[in-house]
Amino acid sequence: MNLTWKKTIYEELDKIKKEGVTETELQKVKNQKLMEFYGQVETINGKSNNIGTYEVFFGDYRKMFDAPAAFNKVTAADIQKVVTKYFSKANRTVGILKSNTEE
Amino acid sequence: MQRISAILVMCILTSLGLSAQSYKPPPYQKFKLKKGLTVYLMEQHEVPAISVSVILPAGAIYDGEKSGLASLTSAALKHGTKNYTKEKLDNELDFLGASITASASKESAGLSARMAAKDQDKVLNLLKEILLEPTFDTAQFEKEKKRLLVSLEQQKESPRSVIGSYFDKFLYGDHVYGNMVQGRISTVTPLTADDIRKFYTENYLPEGSAMAVAGDFKTAEMKTRITDLFSGWKKETKPQANLASKPISRLDKQQVLLVNKDDAKETTFYIGAPGISRNNPDFVAVDVINTLFGGRFTSMLNDELRVNTGLTYGASSRFSALKNGGSFVISTFTEGKTTEPAIDKALEVLNKLHKDGIDEKSLTSARNYVKGQFPPRYETAGQLAGLMTQMFWYNFEKNVDGLTLDKAKEIIARYFPKDKLQFVLVGKAADIKKIAEKYGPVTEVQIKEEVKKGF
Numbered sequence: 078m079n080l081t082w083k084k085t086i087y088e089e090l091d092k093i094k095k096e097g098v099t100e101t102e103l104q105k106v107k108n109q110k111l112m113e114f115y116g117q118v119e120t121i122n123g124k125s126n127n128i129g130t131y132e133v134f135f136g137d138y139r140k141m142f143d144a145p146a147a148f149n150k151v152t153a154a155d156i157q158k159v160v161t162k163y164f165s166k167a168n169r170t171v172g173i174l175k176s177n178t179e180e
Numbered sequence: 181m182q183r184i185s186a187i188l189v190m191c192i193l194t195s196l197g198l199s200a201q202s203y204k205p206p207p208y209q210k211f212k213l214k215k216g217l218t219v220y221l222m223e224q225h226e227v228p229a230i231s232v233s234v235i236l237p238a239g240a241i242y243d244g245e246k247s248g249l250a251s252l253t254s255a256a257l258k259h260g261t262k263n264y265t266k267e268k269l270d271n272e273l274d275f276l277g278a279s280i281t282a283s284a285s286k287e288s289a290g291l292s293a294r295m296a297a298k299d300q301d302k303v304l305n306l307l308k309e310i311l312l313e314p315t316f317d318t319a320q321f322e323k324e325k326k327r328l329l330v331s332l333e334q335q336k337e338s339p340r341s342v343i344g345s346y347f348d349k350f351l352y353g354d355h356v357y358g359n360m361v362q363g364r365i366s367t368v369t370p371l372t373a374d375d376i377r378k379f380y381t382e383n384y385l386p387e388g389s390a391m392a393v394a395g396d397f398k399t400a401e402m403k404t405r406i407t408d409l410f411s412g413w414k415k416e417t418k419p420q421a422n423l424a425s426k427p428i429s430r431l432d433k434q435q436v437l438l439v440n441k442d443d444a445k446e447t448t449f450y451i452g453a454p455g456i457s458r459n460n461p462d463f464v465a466v467d468v469i470n471t472l473f474g475g476r477f478t479s480m481l482n483d484e485l486r487v488n489t490g491l492t493y494g495a496s497s498r499f500s501a502l503k504n505g506g507s508f509v510i511s512t513f514t515e516g517k518t519t520e521p522a523i524d525k526a527l528e529v530l531n532k533l534h535k536d537g538i539d540e541k542s543l544t545s546a547r548n549y550v551k552g553q554f555p556p557r558y559e560t561a562g563q564l565a566g567l568m569t570q571m572f573w574y575n576f577e578k579n580v581d582g583l584t585l586d587k588a589k590e591i592i593a594r595y596f597p598k599d600k601l602q603f604v605l606v607g608k609a610a611d612i613k614k615i616a617e618k619y620g621p622v623t624e625v626q627i628k629e630e631v632k633k634g635f
Binding site for chain 1 (some may be wrong): 226227228229274277278294296342375556559560561634
């Protein structure tokens with residue numbers, strides 16, 4: 078049971094490493110990220126949070142204004158590269174929460 | 181150009197004696213399509229996105245004997261349309277990062293949509309199909325119903341999920357405001373896809389409905405677009421009488437509904453009474469006083485029941501306002517054995533409000549609190565679209581009286597109940613029945629059974 082779902086997840090990751098993601102999948106995520114960003118900057122709370130985040134983590138609050146363009150630049154090859162580099166076995170920590178009852 | 185909301189907000193602020201930083205919502209245009217749909221358009225250009233809010237006279241008050249029907253009908257709108265299967269519809273919205281949601285409440289049904297401005301043609305067309313051309317796929321309906329039945333079964337494990345339904349039934353009796361939005365297992369089980377098709381035909385009508393669009397568009401273009409898309413909505417007269425306008429019978433004595441849950445370790449309770457309707461001219465003043473009494477974390481109720489005595493994790497009070505009436509409740513929960521001190525403490529705080537009233541300092545603090553909370557509530561296009569449909573539905577009135585200490589005294593005496601309180605206690609009856617009897621005649625029911633049609 079345990080092994081099946083773990084295997085399924087790893088297989089999906091391996092698939093991205095080998096085959097990459099489709100243009101449709103990539104575009105969908107870009108659209109969703111953009112809407113998420115719009116939602117954040119619609120409020121004063123979201124604006125201040127984003128300004129702080131871009132300043133602290135990305136070095137310059139002004140990068141916030143380029144976020145939509147930056148999302149757009151990402152390619153399927155970028156995704157493949159990042160997955161290969163970071164989603165490795167050595168980087169992996171797996172936590173399992175299960176009840177102690179018999180199946 | 182209509183500026184009702186601007187006037188309204190100005191009145192709210194001036195009525196509270198708020199001189200500084202008056203908040204003014206953006207202007208909007210209001211018009212009515214020939215078939216009866218009222219449309220509000222508000223331009224908001226900061227973010228290239230658009231939000232839509234639709235309100236329809238299709239809430240649970242029209243369920244009749246088929247409790248749960250309005251709720252299932254709204255959910256089923258997204259089960260497929262003339263040109264889209266459910267799967268295709270979900271995929272299309274998912275791909276665009278857009279959303280369309282539908283739900284029903286006690287009085288009304290509503291849809292809301294959100295999209296990037298560049299996708300408005302696609303998403304508004306989907307909204308039109310969902311609203312005007314749903315197919316109510318039978319297989320999807322059966323799945324939805326099954327999920328609802330499981331959820332109704334699960335809710336019996338959770339006092340806080342069901343206490344509101346018990347209370348409304350107890351308070352409103354036979355009035356349609358006692359109707360349960362999600363329905364009962366016995367009424368949901370026999371529902372069919374034909375039932376929801378019929379409910380849709382009878383209640384999803386343009387007359388009496390409103391659509392508000394807020395966001396990044398040009399009003400003239402959006403007016404054309406909305407007119408083109410929604411003018412084909414069939415005009416029919418709603419056959420139902422105005423059910424909600426029937427008088428709500430006042431309860432003439434204090435009484436207790438005890439909902440037994442055998443394995444309960446704590447008692448969850450409401451102490452309530454009739455409240456006010458949403459268009460009551462004193463609505464804002466009542467809200468300010470309630471903020472002090474039980475609305476915010478540092479309220480009188482939370483201070484006493486949580487901070488000073490440690491009887492609960494949180495205690496609050498609220499006015500739930502509908503079109504033709506409303507309720508007031510104090511709600512909290514406590515360990516089974518502290519049921520009595522917790523109820524007594526809540527009553528003591530209510531008596532204190534009547535006896536001692538409030539002082540200038542706390543009134544100022546509550547005004548500031550309400551004022552401070554106001555602008556962030558109407559920031560996003562979605563919130564503004566929602567505000568417009570709420571104004572349409574409830575027909576807010578202007579509030580011109582200032583809230584002085586004298587006026588506050590009047591508000592407390594008039595709107596905060598003193599007696600004939602209605603108690604609903606969910607807990608272990610074997611342990612708390614004696615206590616319950618202290619507060620009035622007790623009717624006992626079982627949480628495992630469903631909410632009765634009358635008590």
